[in-house]
Each structure stands twice: as structure tokens, then as C-alpha cells.
Amino acid sequence: QVQLVESGGGLVQAGGSLRLSCAASGRAFSGYVMGWFRQAPGKEREFVAAVSWSGISTHYADSVKGRFTISRDNAKNTVYLQMNSLKPEDTAVYSCATQTQGWGISRTVYEYAYWGQGTQVTVSS
DSSP, X not given: OEEXXXXXXXXXXXXXXXXXXXXXXXXXXXXXXXXXXXXXXXXXOEEEEEEOTTSSOEEEOTTXXXXXXXXXXXXXXXXXXXXXXXXXXXXXXXXXXXXXXXXXXXXXXXXXXXOOOOEEEEEEO
């Protein structure tokens, strides 16, 4: 089993930046696709970004493409989400997770497991 702990959230003005971190412990981290998801109040959890086990391949939701960058450091068992040009609609609880089902890099929530507790990101206008 993998334990995940997110950090780096906070309150930022529109146009600002935040860097989220997700630290993993437990089972081997480097062999898994890692993803970031977010959930705003009253909405379903949605895919944000994912990175292959090597860090070479990345996928992004259209809503964050060009503004967010996902990366990982397997030596530190950590995955990052650099968020630039933040918008009020980016406000949500951001969680990281490990892909445990499916092939390639998945955008599907149910194909991920071992969710962290999440970190709140609030973007003011």
C-alpha cells in the first residue's frame, strides 16, 4: 500500500502561482503513474494531470494545459504540480493518487487508488 500526503495549498490571488507536493511512502513509488485530481464544492472530482512512472509522459486536462506542470522525483518519492496563472475557477481541494488499474496514463478517477487527504487551493479574484 502507498501512503500519500499533499502539501503546498493556500490562498492566492488570480494570476498567482502555487506549487503542490505529494510525498509517497510505503510500496514502491517509482513504478506507478501518479495523478492529480481536484474537487470543488458541489462538484465531482475531476482529473487535472498525470505523469508516467519515468516522468517522461504527461497528460493534462484542457482547462489547465499550458498553465500547470506535473513532474516527479522518484529519488524523493514525490510528485509535484506547479500551478501558474491561477484562476478563481481553479479553487478546489487538490489530491494526488496512484493509478492501479487500466493501461497507459488514465484520466479516470476509479482507476486510481491510495488517495491523499488533499490540500485546499483558493484563488481570489
